[in-house]
Amino acid sequence: MKTTTIKSLLAVLALILVLSNVSAQNLVGTRIDLKQGSQTSDQLWLFSVSSCSRYYNKGWDEYKIFGSPAVAKIFAMEPDGNFQIDATDNINNSYIGFIAAKDSLYTLTFNHENLAPEYQKLYLIDLVENKLIDVYADGTQYSFTAANDTIVKRFKIVTSIPQTFTAPTASESATPSRLPAVGVASGGKGTAYINEIKEIEVYSTQKTIVIKNRGTEHGKLSLYNANSGVLVKNANFEGGTTNIETNQLAGAYVVYVVTQNEELSKTVILR
Secondary structure, three states: OHHHHHHHHHHHHHHHHHHHHHHOOOOEEEEEEEEEOOEEEEEEEEEEOOOOOOOOOOOOOEEOOOOOOOOOEEEEEEOOEEEEEEEEOOOOOEEEEEEOOOOOEEEEEEEEEOOOOOOOOOEEEEOOOOEEEEOOOOOOEEEEEOOOOOOEEEEEEEOOOOOOOOOOOHHHHOOOOOOOOOEEOOOOOOOEEOOOOOOEEEEEEOOEEEEEEOOOOOEEEEEEEOOOOOEEEEEEEOOEEEEEEOOOOOEEEEEEEEEOOOEEEEEEEEO
16 A cells, blocks of 8 residues: 555656646647546646657656556557657647546546647547547537446547548458548538558467467557556567567556557556
8 A cells, every 4th residue: 555655646746747847838738637427537738849759758748657447547648658748749640548437428628728829720539439529629528438448549639620531342341451541521520430440459368469460561569567658568570470478577568559551559468
């Protein structure tokens, strides 16, 4: 109990220090509040800083600390891990992870800071519900349902409406191909249709990560400790089945894999 308490206090202190730094800069960005039932359970900060990148930026970014499974969580998903504070040179195409808890209904509230004139539009794409929501107005809320206790790449932030595309036919969908961009159907204003042909399957057995790549593209795997957000292993893989030994302690980990055609994030349990 003492170790957990100290860890939590240190995480809160680090968060306060980072927020003090970014608040003093009069930055452009947004704070996303996650409401679980009637209570705010988590917050995510996205800042636009020209000197920052998608990777960890010391003094700006703060890793996500995963606590009680009874509390829903929201966080930015970047190549270096999961962040509670995420500063990048452009918030466009920012992926947001979500972990549900015991409740089924959740609400996001967007609290903007100095968004204009750097950004004239801001949209949230719900990758599960296939919806495109205009969240540019300060205080915009979006409610959704979820009942999955694993890490899900649930949302994407974009600063322009994606291009329209035609959904593939059944015969076209049978053959894996390059993932098209997320788009908005011409007859369905406000609804984004996601065409995702999954080429990659990821699962764990004991302390081994198994990747089944049905495509021919080479890819890269990054393994993160789900509790600390720390990167613990990088590995490359090719087409076919690849077994990657981790030699990590038993527990929950986040596997992030990417090829030219696809990217996938999944929580696995190493035993």
